[in-house]
Amino acid sequence: MSTETGAAAGSETSRIHNIGYRAYDGPRLGRAYARRSLYSQTLRGSFGLGRSAKSKVLPMLLFGVMCLVAAIIVAVAIAAPGTTKLPIKYTSFAIYLQAVIGLFIAAQAPQAVSRDLRFKTVPLYFSRPIEHGDYVLAKFAAMASAVFVLTGAPVVILYIGALLGKFDFGDQTKWFAQGMVSVLLLSVLFAGLGLVMAALTPRRGFGVAAVIALLTITYGAVTTVQGIAWSTGSEGAVPYLGLFSPITLIDGVQTAFLGATSAFPGGNGPGAGIGVVYLLVVLALIAGSYAVLMRRYRRVGL
């Protein structure tokens, strides 16, 4: 209180803790450190660490589901006699559990960016050494890392299981590497799209809905139209239709380049030629998300 020092000077007992103001002469670690701090705070926050117990429930539950499913697959593969490989490919895992990944992003992307916008905390960041680019980079990297932890951990569990099951080491390692590249690409793409949707809809409920809509509605629409195209005999259209939903984009890229089996109707994934288009679209979406975020935050001044 304003009278604290004045009162304490007169009567020592009134304020036990009054030690006066101490200046800070220690190091000031600058922009790069602040960016790292923001990164780790956001990454931890995505799993509810450093936040209330309530906000740990959902991310930890989803993380648990991903790991549990992987563990069950491993257990089945090892228990069944005569198996020489895992029942599913490393690259297929994220496609099968895309709903879990979608939920995670829908819940955590708004928490990563919308809060700062909604409560107008952003000006406090920009009145400090970090700049718009640092903020966007830290948030993007943290979100991508969070999704990568979520999608990469079960792939690692599968790999460990495969090694315990004494499956062929060379094959497994190659497939595992392909799977990790695939989930890395998926993490960056999904994080970018999720953050853009969240940053453009500061109200939390809308942000969650927007992310779910983007991920699931496009997937539903694309697979439906693909199914129709397949059953009406226009198989040629199937690979191109996959360009219009994030998860089928990843499916297409990994089918073309990472030895995955496509989940498209009839396994009719894109070949190397169309695969390049898929890869370009994925990279363009990632770059586009980053550009949109930069633009969004350049407009948020003090």
Place this chain on the structure above:
Amino acid sequence: MVRATTVEPVNVIAAEGLSKRFPRVTALDRLSLDIGPGVTGLVGANGAGKSTLIKILLGLSPATEGRAAVLGLDVSTSGAAIRERVGYMPEHDCLPPDVSATEFVVHMARMSGLPPTAARERTADTLRHVGLYEERYRPIGGYSTGMKQRVKLAQALVHDPQLVLLDEPTNGLDPVGRDEMLGLIRRIHTDFGISVLVTSHLLGELERTCDHVVVIDGGTLLRSSSTSDFTQTTTTLAVEVTDSDTHPDGTGALRRSLTEAGVKLVGLDGLDTQGLPGAGHILLVEATGEETYDLVRDSVAGLGLGLVRMEQRRHHIAEVFRSDEARPAAVPAGPVLQKGERTR
């Protein structure tokens, strides 16, 4: 611990011909300023250019023309270095409700570049200095406006800046909270050794708190001088007396008696006496020295009146500006930036 004043630069803030023009409005118009160490008030109506000036000083918004330096660093080239040494408290709400004050301020300290351990120690110290004790572990959402203002102040001070920019820190506070906040602002300089630039649209507040007041209007400098210049040019005595049987109008009798003695009386019309108890029964006497006090005392005694009070009355800054604004040339008719037009 008060830092040695010699360490501080002579000019904390210097601006020269600073202009900021938006397509439709001019927010700052060739503003030149020199602000030294201490507590400086920046006064102006809404849209006078206060927030625009703060943005430029933090190196976040380039000036259209002119130059400005904060702590000797050029705002156009050393923005990051300035922001490391300066604290900023925004006018609006900026606190997430779901974290505790401690967690929030620690995070903000790290954003300012403090290592983790130092960030925690400084947070504990700073929150205590602004007057937050046990409640700092509770989520901010449950805080009163006064407590939230303290958290906002704490995050601006946590990295021990050399200068803090406080944008309307008394906004939304009740009179007691306002006084506490003003006392705290005073202490930021006297006890912590940190220079302060505080904005307000209320002159009266700054009169009590600041060493120096800068008034801007329509993006131009209206006036810049120390508060002692404003308030101590002349001393006026307010004298109130009782009536007696011999003098049913005591005030009138004293007025005549003092006028005969050659004492100059100040007219009531230009001065705000409405707020004082017994307004209308108060004589304002221009004191030229010790002898005026004696003369008033002797006159009152001679008339046999009771002296209710005789007090030194300071001019309020507002009066100084009222006479300024009466001159039409002093108020520029240029376009004034409206609040809503620039943030979106």
